Amino acid sequence: MSRCKLKPVTCGNVMPDNRRVTVRDIAAETGVSIATVSRVLNDHANVAPRTRDLVLQAVERSRMRVTGADRQRTVHVRCPYVLTDYFGLIVSSIAETLKRHGLRLLLDAGESAQHADTLAGLPDEPGISAAILILPPEDGDQLVALSRTDLPFVVVDPRTPPPPDVAAVSAAHFAGARALTGHLVGLGHRDIGVIAGPEDWLASDARLAGHRAALSQAGVLPMAHHLWHVEPTTEAGRRTAAELLDHPERPTAIVCFNDKLAVGTLQAARERGLRIPADLSIAGFDDIDISRATDPPLTTVRQPLQEMGRIAVTQLMRMLDGHQPEALHIELATTLVIRQSTGPALVTRP
Numbered sequence: 001m002s003r004c005k006l007k008p009v010t011c012g013n014v015m016p017d018n019r020r021v022t023v024r025d026i027a028a029e030t031g032v033s034i035a036t037v038s039r040v041l042n043d044h045a046n047v048a049p050r051t052r053d054l055v056l057q058a059v060e061r062s063r064m065r066v067t068g069a070d071r072q073r074t075v076h077v078r079c080p081y082v083l084t085d086y087f088g089l090i091v092s093s094i095a096e097t098l099k100r101h102g103l104r105l106l107l108d109a110g111e112s113a114q115h116a117d118t119l120a121g122l123p124d125e126p127g128i129s130a131a132i133l134i135l136p137p138e139d140g141d142q143l144v145a146l147s148r149t150d151l152p153f154v155v156v157d158p159r160t161p162p163p164p165d166v167a168a169v170s171a172a173h174f175a176g177a178r179a180l181t182g183h184l185v186g187l188g189h190r191d192i193g194v195i196a197g198p199e200d201w202l203a204s205d206a207r208l209a210g211h212r213a214a215l216s217q218a219g220v221l222p223m224a225h226h227l228w229h230v231e232p233t234t235e236a237g238r239r240t241a242a243e244l245l246d247h248p249e250r251p252t253a254i255v256c257f258n259d260k261l262a263v264g265t266l267q268a269a270r271e272r273g274l275r276i277p278a279d280l281s282i283a284g285f286d287d288i289d290i291s292r293a294t295d296p297p298l299t300t301v302r303q304p305l306q307e308m309g310r311i312a313v314t315q316l317m318r319m320l321d322g323h324q325p326e327a328l329h330i331e332l333a334t335t336l337v338i339r340q341s342t343g344p345a346l347v348t349r350p
């Protein structure tokens with residue numbers, strides 16, 4: 001039996017599993033017999049003009065779908081940060097998942113990418129049919145403008161609240177921080193210092209809200225001089241913890257925006273001869289590799305970083321297939337990981 005020699009389709013709704021479009025497929029789409037499709041493709045004369053047009057139109061649509069599928073094979077992944085063990089885990093998961101779906105990855109990474117006007121030109125970038133944006137520094141208006149183009153995209157770990165119609169995947173920051181502070185409160189801590197992330201970050205706001213919720217549930221008012229907003233680096237953690245630990249009303253515990261800040265806090269505590277956790281409890285957030293390499297190992301909150309990458313690709317695949325994502329804003333559960341850097345408070349206040 002003859003075949004309509006179209007290119008294999010590797011993604012989209014048309015033909016999965018790298019099959020070629022056959023006369024059987026065209027017959028199923030048009031409702032005519034396989035023999036009739038074969039006669040049209042072989043240019044036999046004994047076919048009604050209307051039927052011939054119907055089959056040829058179906059063939060052309062198949063060609064267009066296959067061509068569209070080819071364009072969907074490259075996804076622009078933008079991560080304008082150094083690919084450390086945090087961002088590296090997300091990007092690696094995205095790369096592996098895209099590969100399983102037969103899609104290529106074009107990676108734009110590094111801090112220099114923060115200063116490039118990338119989003120405006122993405123829809124016109126040759127060969128790019130979709131994008132994944134990791135912690136994009138652009139404001140919501142720029143994301144809205146991108147959403148009004150034909151380019152499907154998903155935001156991972158949004159820096160600011162994502163617009164209602166923009167697909168986004170993040171972790172449950174509020175719940176994770178509330179569980180962490182609740183753990184410290186349960187150990188008798190009331191004077192808890194907070195080294196939060198940048199004030200304009202969604203995750204920083206959500207984690208601070210979770211911390212305050214846990215304190216409120218215990219009937220504790222947060223102390224203004226125990227709160228600092230800083231960049232999430234080890235050195236910033238060391239400097240900020242020094243300020244907290246040198247204050248006359250030194251906290252009995254410090255919760256940090258991420259594990260790197262917690263490592264800096266450990267350094268500041270060691271420099272002052274404090275024992276961890278006997279004199280000071282320290283907790284981080286993320287559960288990256290360094291949290292298990294410190295002495296003592298860090299109590300922290302595990303973010304499902306690799307799962308965030310996989311879910312982002314799954315959402316994107318639905319959009320590439322012409323469907324709406326099952327949910328536009330997805331929050332993945334976090335897990336409290338208790339290790340040896342937290343312990344009972346020596347002194348508590350009512």
